[in-house]
Amino acid sequence: MSCPHVAIAHLTPPSAFTEVHKEECTQCFDSQDSENGIDVCLSCFNAGCNDPIRHHAQTHFLKTQHPIVLNIQRVALDKPKRADDGTPPPQKISKLAIVPENEEEKYEHLTKVKCYACDGAEVERTADNLPAIIDSVLASLTYNKQSEIKAWEQEIVPCDHTRNLVQSESRKLESQSLAHCTRCDFNQNLWLCLVCGNLGCGRQQFGSDLGGNGHGLQHFEETGHAVSCKLGTITPEGTAGVGRLDLSIISSKHINTQCGLRSDVFCYSCNDEHSDPYLAQHLANWGIEVASQQKTERSMAELQLEQNLRFDFSMTLEDGKQLESLFGSGYTGLRNLGNRYLSLAEDHALTCPADSASCLQCQLSKLADGLYSGRYSSPKEPIDSTSSPSQDGVQPAMFKALVGKGHPEFSTMRQQDAYEFFQHFIKIVEQKERASGEDPTRVFQFQLEQRLQCTSCRKVRYQKQVSKDVQVMVPARIKTRTEGEANESGEGKKEVEYEEVSFEECLDTFIAEELMDDYLCPNCLEKTTAVK
Template sequence: MDVETAVRSAVDAGAFIRPTFDQKIFKDQCAYCFKDPHGKDGLYISLKNYHAFCREHAEIYGTTSGNTLFVQFESTKKIIEERTDGEPTSKMTKLTIDSDPKFEFEDKYCVVVHPEYSQQVKNVQNLPEIAEAIAQIANTTSAERLSLLSSTSNAWDAEIKLITKHQNLEQQDNGKHLALTGWTCEVEGCGLNDNLWLNLTDGAVRCGRSQFLSDGKKTNGNGHMQDYFDSTRFPLVVKLGTISSNLELIDVYSYDEDDAVIDPNLEKHLKHFGLDPTKMEKTAKSTMEMELDMNEKWEWSKCTEDGLLLEPIFGPGYTGLVNTGSSCYMNSVLQALVTVDSFQTRYGEQGLETLVNCPLDKLHNDFNAQFSKVVRAMLSGDYSSEMDPTNNHIKPLQFKRVAAGNHRDFSTSKQQDVEEYIRFLFEKIAENSRTEVIDPTDSFKFKAINRFEDRGTRRVRYTDQEEMLIRLPISGDLLRPIPDTENRYSVDMKAAIHAYFDVQKIDDYISPITGEPKGATNTISMKTFPDYLFFQVSKFAYNVDGTQKKLDMELEIEEELDLSGYRGHGKLEHEIALPDEEPTAPRTTPDIPASVRFVAGELMLMGFCENACYRAAYYSNGNVEIASNWLMEHMDDSDINDLFVIPSGTPSARGEVDPNLVASIVEMGFSNHQAKYALKQVPTVAEAVEWLFANMDSIPVESAAVGLSSDAPEPSVTESATQKTFKDGGEKYKLIGMISHMGSRPDSGHYVAHMLKEGKWVLFNDEKVALSQDPPKKLAYVYLYKRIA
């Protein structure tokens, strides 16, 4: 049978469906891998459903589906031949400019019938319906691109400044006007003429503090502006040498907010003292520029191994991932997970089966299919070849979109926290593995035991909880100053691990037995030891205003860990259990928690009225310092002294919970999500911890609890830790991977991964993959260990 007859026979057999005017046509990438029309043989577009396949996967799809009719689409880059009339040389081309010389892509279409791919019908004039379909394929924007255009938002990795609360700053009318240049510090005897700052309240000019530069030297500075703020409390200052017409580059700092800020009224505030930014030129580096210099010379260069001549490495498992818009956090996590045995099995070895069995109309939005597509590509070596340097990476756009869903953070193109993404992704994997034999996240999950003791009666309560990561607390007593550095510290990893498992005190806990506020303790141990363990270093601390700052620290790591001292076994024979159902102690003020009454009492000792104190204590989650600040900010409220009654509804109506309270609970071994959820049910740390012990199984899964649309189904409930089997083995582990963060906050900056492969450390910096010469073992944010015994 000749090929045209074979095509006609396939059409008659139902292998061809005429495309509708709004037909989705996939033609940029193979449905099962990342090959595109520019590679060998191009892509084969099914004329039944208009999905595209590479040659290898077209054969598999044609055999399994019975859909045998394809349009072969090849797109080849060619140098444009110069023409005097300015017209392109071919009507069926897409013009692109890479560099000089200019190039164009020449597109070719022909028809083939599975399995005889070498026999092609190039002239389809005798097949008018197929000719019309090919014309529509050529002229239609691809479905992949339409999906990208509808979901992509612009973002970048840079630091995000906060708008200052002093944007309406009251400035003194003292008649002070400054010259546009030639300033000096106004403190008698100082005389510095660089590193100068202008106080926007009264126009005082003072020098800043001395800072380390990237070359190890220090800037001039005697800290006179800090002294000035301490004496006047005038908060907002501007670095004089940074003033120019580009207001975004001017260095503005708020002392009481303890951060670089944006002042929306900066031009007005400067002109108050005679400084017109449009007439001034930038002469000094901003604080951020100096910090970036430090990053380039220290953390950034250390983590990315910048400046070192790194040798690229190729082959299976060494595939780079293109940054698709602040997606380095996702790329780093994927590079870590693809080294894990269970992930290789679930999405690598079993991945093709998952793809083939997924209906094509669901394939591009199916989580398991898209994860399989990415992992198979990363492990294949097809996109990591020394012979083809232009094709040594993949772009996991579809996976990012499908994995994120409508999550309010991960569905954007903004930078995110790696630790939060790991937890989110693991929940997503578990949700999509309920009917599968393998849940690859089981390799990480372990059962933790919480031992809660009432200090008033010495009675105890043991509860199990599922964990997937150990969050190492970095308290002040663990920080050891590094000699000859400024505000830089080292931390012993063993000490940080011990702090995680150490006794945590809950001072305001009220005994359900005696009713006395003698406090309680909580201690974590491990009941099971998984195949792999993630450790996250808590480098980020919360400021009073809820913003985060990063500790400048090194972790003195242990490449091999023995955690046998932290194995727990549950209740001992001589221990007496706390009752599961606690009696409700009588309260002098009905319906008001004892912790709120306590804080209100502390405020009343300061001279405030009773109802105002109860209101402040309640709306501040029972924290004295926060309640005091809340009270000062609301003294002018008309109802501040009205009779206080507990509002109806749950405490979540009070808005976002205090991040400092969240951090306190997280340090006891709970996740951010669990801590926040509990604090929306009860107001204080003690009550939240108690609530968690009693209600752990009722907390919604994080991926379902956030970012839901209004018509989304009710969130599913986490599986009880007692209802599943956990992997358990020896307690010894070896370091096999690290994810490092560069920047001042986890939701900005840049992430890279270093993985130990075949005995060598390899740097994965988005699409760049190379042998590591100096892995930054002391600077990582997340460490990956594998059980060795």
């Protein structure tokens, strides 16, 4: 149907830096895989679920009066079976390589435009500028992927070879000279020698679909020309010198040409990626105007990040057995990251002045609901007869991005300490709730009393301190086995086993007496020892 609200809404496509929530609801963990998909607001690109009870998309409309949404539903495709029609079998694998899965071949995305001002009626998707907006939303990077990639920053600096590059006599390279490798017909992963203008294909990138015959490297080995630039990664924004490589626009499936990365510049002598502070001048020597270039290929950083983000850890025990999956309320797992409660969350969603993705209370409500509702811990169909049922769990990417925002460690994808993250989280909640006077972190507070007795005058001093945590030592005692147990386990087994340690023993160790040196006794007025 034609809808007058499309023109009234003044919709515009998202830019390269717009946060587009299209993967999951910002207030619960319903996603494109849910029964009714999710609705992406085409005004502010918030995502809301279509669940008949929670109806967060409807809640968002009542709060913002943004009527036009794009409903996205992802449907798994049946695995194609090879018919017995004489078709030859797939090529035999002759090389050991990690082959990434192609998501586009596994799923189909069903989309439709709706208007909440018209009671959720479907809108003609060709109206006004809707086609361009729909294409931009589908091609944009998801918020979760954006948050992950923003946390990966690679420091790219010049080297002596890029700073002191001496080029051959300038000439304009013809378009046909830049079409494929000079030694083969490969037309992707092409590297331009900034010294002489030779074009050679790169090395094959294992773990990705990017191929190559290594003729760029061969050119360096024959000529000693070390510095090359990857065609397809050159953009006007990529001419800067030393600085950080911003990876916030990377997409494994869609290359956004509105905003580019620094061009890939590789030094074969250093065998590493470097920046070129004079890249624009060096490219102009071969007739390439940076201002007219657009990004058409993935950079080396993008290819590396795709592999890092695909990496998964198996849930296995020490004996190699798979962990048993549990399902239902209270048994929802966190993925690689009563009715009264839900009612309170809905009330806050209507009155929250901030965007749901940037509101701590909204994200805490979302995480608690996801973990305790049981909706996201349903048994998942096993891959094969040998696999046990599993669950998807929830991935609190928005929560992690919000809590870690601005922190030098927790805003990155580096390995982090859970204890330090808990302390940081408690501090943030304290700051947020200080004005309200209802700080929920007070439930963690307790008072530690320290007793110090001077060994000289036997006087006792007490110190009290309010704390939210204690660090206890866990003793590591190697388990001694009897002769019978050693024979039963086998002589060849050399694994070290440790004794079990109870939590009570750890607490007893924490409060046990210890001798403290260099204690300045206020009674003796000199340094002595004390029993703590």
